[in-house]
Amino acid sequence: MSNESSREVIQRYLEDAIAAERNFETQLKTFSKEGEQTPVQNLFAEHAIETKHQHERLAARLHALGGSPSTVKSFFAHIFNFAPKVAQLGHDPSEKNSQDLIIAFAIENSEIAMYEELAIVAGFAGDTETERLARTIQEEERAAAKKVWNLIDASCRQSFMRVTTNHANMA
Numbered sequence: 413m414s415n416e417s418s419r420e421v422i423q424r425y426l427e428d429a430i431a432a433e434r435n436f437e438t439q440l441k442t443f444s445k446e447g448e449q450t451p452v453q454n455l456f457a458e459h460a461i462e463t464k465h466q467h468e469r470l471a472a473r474l475h476a477l478g479g480s481p482s483t484v485k486s487f488f489a490h491i492f493n494f495a496p497k498v499a500q501l502g503h504d505p506s507e508k509n510s511q512d513l514i515i516a517f518a519i520e521n522s523e524i525a526m527y528e529e530l531a532i533v534a535g536f537a538g539d540t541e542t543e544r545l546a547r548t549i550q551e552e553e554r555a556a557a558k559k560v561w562n563l564i565d566a567s568c569r570q571s572f573m574r575v576t577t578n579h580a581n582m583a
């Protein structure tokens with residue numbers, strides 16, 4: 413049985429969150445260049461910047477606790493990483509933006525849960541600073557998830573029109 417100090421556990425959770433956010437930042441930058449729907453691309457580009465700011469603040473907190481970000485891919489980074497390749501299978505290229513929105517919505521909500529864990533553990537350990545940071549970033553993820561959700565309607569209608577128009581042209 414492992415026996416870590418509460419500080420070590422919080423450091424490890426911060427490392428996990430940093431790796432997940434770095435991974436997601438890369439994914440968001442890729443999403444911002446995909447497809448043809450400008451509002452979707454712009455949202456991803458904006459959230460990539462916000463995500464960079466998130467992992468920077470997490471890294472600053474980790475340093476303050478005497479740790480440093482690990483180069484090893486975390487548990488969450490692995491979970492958030494596998495989805496895109498799977499979801500792309502069998503879809504028309506014009507559906508790319510809708511697919512990216514669905515993936516991003518899943519990731520944002522996973523992050524909300526990830527920060528719930530960090531906030532609870534930090535609060536339990538009496539580390540109010542880490543708890544406050546986790547709650548602040550969690551609110552940013554909630555706002556981002558809402559923006560992503562609000563774009564799904566227009567995006568999938570547009571994708572559907574495009575796919576069915578291509579079909580009509582070919583028939």
Ligand SMILES: [Fe+2]
Pocket residue numbers: 433436463466523553
């Ligand atoms: Fe994030």
